[in-house]
Amino acid sequence: MSTHVFDLVVVGSGGGVDETDLSAYLLKPSGASWDAGIIALEAGSGKGALKQILFQNPDLFNTDSSSPLISADQIYNLVQCFLVTHSHLDHVACLAIMAGSLSGTRKRVYALMDVLEDLQEHIFNDRLWPKLGSFDDRPGEDYKYLYTALDPQMYHKLESFPNVSVKVALLNHGHAAESGRQYHSSAFFIQDNTSGKEFLFFGDVQPDSLSSTPLTIDVWRDAAPKIPDILNVIFIECSWPSSREDSSLYGHLKPEHLRDEIISLATQVYLSRNPTIATANGSTAAGTSHSGTRSPRRKKRKVDPPAPVPAPPVLEPGSLHGILKGLRVYVMHCKDQLNGQPGSTMKDLIVSQVQTLVEAENLGVEIFSVDQGTHIRI
Ligand SMILES: [Zn+2]
Ligand SMILES: [Zn+2]
Incomplete structure (x- = not known):
């Protein structure tokens, strides 16, 4: 039996096409009320999207607050901090747009130093x-935001949320068109310190199978x-x-790659439970770390030299069956087509393709879509 430790409301979950549905999530510990303080995960969409959501569902935040929360203004003023995975506009646009109208305490913006420097220098x-x-x-200081850099090696307790910690991990997210340099995004492990339970939230990410220096494997x-038990x-x-060519992914996943990433995770779960097999295959559970010494600061970035990709270990057929039982994977950031056609959307297609591909692997994991305006218990 599991009880949830976080509540999350989806302000936006789209893939950057529709400005009313960009990556933006509001989070709180389940034991606290919304008006005790909110953590914003990403800030692509903001008050405008939330206003429309509340118009449809005025009680979305009232199930768990001591006083009525009925306006987007009220709710964003309760945000104590933002966690931002990378500086692409579909993840930070409303951090800028909303800034002048935010009241309440100065809000921390937690991210890798690179991302904070982008915000400071370019926005x-x-x-x-x-x-x-x-x-x-x-x-x-009367600035609206206090930039707070996250060190990838450790958990950071969030200011104002003594029972919530976050650890950031570096991800690959395509290359800059002009310089050819690898562009980085990040993922967050978000932990409830009381129970020790965590969830994992990815920023945009390219397939490890197409990276010369894979990083997602370290996250897995x-x-x-x-x-x-700890992370589900x-x-x-x-x-x-699926129809998208690998040459046109621009640092993102398609269903075949997400399936492969989930198999990669399943393999690591198997190896963590069977360390002797990992050693026999010459691929340890600790493995080759690519991110351990890399600085997140842009000024030290160079074009990454190609690194040898460790061969995946050879496992007995059926070894991974059911190994991810109890895990829920939420698929987000689907690039919808705004062609005005009624009926099912590109997101429905992408999520059903992921479900079909992943179910064929019998890993036991459940795949869900992430829908704007919904409340997810974690
Ligand atoms: Zn991006
Ligand atoms: Zn994006």
């Missing part, structure tokens, strides 16, 4: 948008020993349908 630079954030944490190695929920993108 809140007094040109594209006023300088509304800073790294200066002295009291009395970290997650594997925790599944399913993963949010991950699948931007494209």
Whole structure:
């Protein structure tokens, strides 16, 4: 039997096509009320999208708050901090748009240093948008945002949420068109310190199978020993349908790649439970870490040299059957087509393709879509 430890409301879950449905999630510990403080995961959409959601479902936040929460303004003012996976506009647009109208305490923005530098230098630079954030944490500063860098090696307790910690992991997310440099995104392990339970939230990510320096495998190695008792929920993108060519993924997944990533996770779960097999195959559960020494700071980035990809271990047929039982994977960031056609959407197609491919592997994992305006218990 499991009880949930987090509540999450989907303000937006689209793949960057529709500005009213961009990556944005509101989170709280399940034991607290919404008006005790909210964590915003990503800030693509914001108050405008939430206003429309509340119009349809005015009581979305009232099931668990001591006073009525009926407006998007009220709810975003309760946000104490933002967690941002990377600086692409579909993940930070409303961080800028909303900034001037946010009240309440100064809000921390947690991210890799690279992402914070992008925000400071390219968005809140007094040109594209006023300088509304800073790294200066002295009291009395009236900036709206306090940039707070996350070190990838450790859990950070979130200010204002003493029972919530976050650990960030580096991901590959395609290459810059002009320089050819690898562009990085990140994933968050978000932990309820009281129960020790966690969930895993991915920013945009490219397939490890198409990376010269795979990074997602490190996330799977970290997650594997925790599944399913400690970690039983993963949010991950699948931007494209199966018909998309690998050469046109632009740093994203399609269903075949997401299936392969889930198999990669299942393999790591197997290895974590059978360490002798891992050693016999020459591929240890600890494995080759690619992210351990890499600095997240952009100024130190170079074009990554190709690294040898460890061969996947050879397992007995059927070894992975049922191994991910109890795990729920939520598929998000699908690139919808706004062609005005009624009926099923591109998201429905992508999620059903993922379900079909993953079910064929008999891993025991359940696949869900992430729908705007819904409340998910974690
Ligand atoms: Zn992106
Ligand atoms: Zn995106």
